[in-house]
Amino acid sequence: MFHRLRRPEKLLSPELEQEYRVACWRRDIYAGIICLAVCAMLLLQALWNDAIIIKLQNSDVFPPPASVASLLFFLRTFSIIYTLALGAWLFRNRRNPSFVAYDILVFIWLFLNTSLIILSETTRPVWYYAGSISQAACVMMLYLVLPQHNLFLRTLPPLLFTVSYFYLYANFKQPPADLGFAALYAGFVIVNILGIIYSHMSHTVDRRRFILSMEKDRLVTLLEQKNRELEREKELVARYEAELRKREVQREKLRTLQAQIKPHFLYNTLSTIAYYCRSQPDQAYKLIGDLSVYLQGAFKLRDEQVEWSNELQLVRAYLAIESSRMEERLTVQIDVQGDFFNCRLPPFTIQPLVENAVRHGLAPLVKGGILKVIAREEANGYYFEVSDDGVGIALEKQIDLLAPRDSDDNIGIGLVNVHERLQGLFDSGLCIDSQPGAGTSVHFSIAKRK
DSSP states (O other): OTTTTSOGGGSSOHHHHHHHHHHTHHHHHHHHHHHHHHHHHHHHHHHHHHHHHHHGGGSSSOOOOHHHHHHHHHHHHHHHHHHHHHHHHHHHTTTSOOHHHHHHHHHHHHHHHHHHHHHHHHTSOTTOOHHHHHHHHHHHHHHHTOOOOSHHHHHHHHHHHHHHHHHHHHHTSOOOSSHHHHHHHHHHHHHHHHHHHHHHHHHHHHHHHHHHHHHHHHHHHHHHHHHHHHHHHHHHHHHHHHHHHHHHHHHHHHHHHHHTSOHHHHHHHHHHHHHHHHHOHHHHHHHHHHHHHHHHHHHSOOSSOEEHHHHHHHHHHHHHHHHHHHGGGEEEEEEEESOOTTOEEOSSSHHHHHHHIIIIIITTSSSOEEEEEEEEEOSSEEEEEEEEOSSOOOHHHHHHHTSOOSOTTSTTHHHHHHHHHHHHHHSOOOEEEEETTTEEEEEEEEEOOO
């Protein structure tokens, strides 16, 4: 019960009350302009009534002092000018809220009209009830139309008007003891009671509607936020699924690399080992160890990245096998510069490049050639290069060398596989520089990662 009787402006926090006044500013400004326009018409009518009273000054009906009549005329004229100026100020600032200036100007206007009404009642005859009835209508209009947000400022002027009427009629005028004058008193009391109740209810309902509107906006904002979060979750799920598909593709490419180990490579390697078993057992023993390292790396491929030392060990094992077969036709140079302790790269990245250089670049030459493996640490990454001085690659063939292939029987599928995996992990693939008869260089770079 007491919560419902709270002052309307106390229903909101100071911040929300300020937002409420900003939201209602234009509506209240137009209501204030309407109120001022009606009051200006009533004041103009009161000037006509003052003219009647001035004519009665020399009569025996009601002789008011001339000074009081002159002061009343001056205040009435000033009040009309002030009312019109205040209405013009409100219209000019209808889009620019100025609450402090608005409250001060309205308070001055109310104080001026209160003094004017009280003074005007001292100059009217006892029988002049028309002015009192019009003032009762003005009191009700203040309750219904005047856009005051503070409950005290809304109720103070009408109550002051009513008390002033009661005081004037009880002391300066001789009220007739009839039903009409009692009805005037009762009318003022009823107008104030109804005005206070209606004003309190209307301002309370407006604020509660504002609270509901703010809550609605908050819920809509919350719903939009939840929708955005749901969209982000969907994006995360889509990225996770894409990552899973990407990893599955990587696994498939690793399986392709495993399948690329040709049976004739194993046959040739085993034949070489068998040849050295009789003449050079130590060399045969070493080749068996190199083959074990090679097969171990080839058949235990994982989709995660491996350390550079593991990849280099696999490359050395493969080159040791090929050197035993090609003997003096193959010269290997491995140059590693920098700190590769934190370097990790996809498995079977360098070995396919070395294998292609040996098989397709140097093996066709009768005298063989030189194979270089370069690994160099740079400021923001690592640089790798495999080059040979073999037969080279024709320009028209270089264009299709890194194109996707459906079968591992095609020459160069190892390069394609490495190229696609590097692009998927580091957004940069292989680069091929080659000229027929001048050798081939295949290089790539990867960024450092924490």
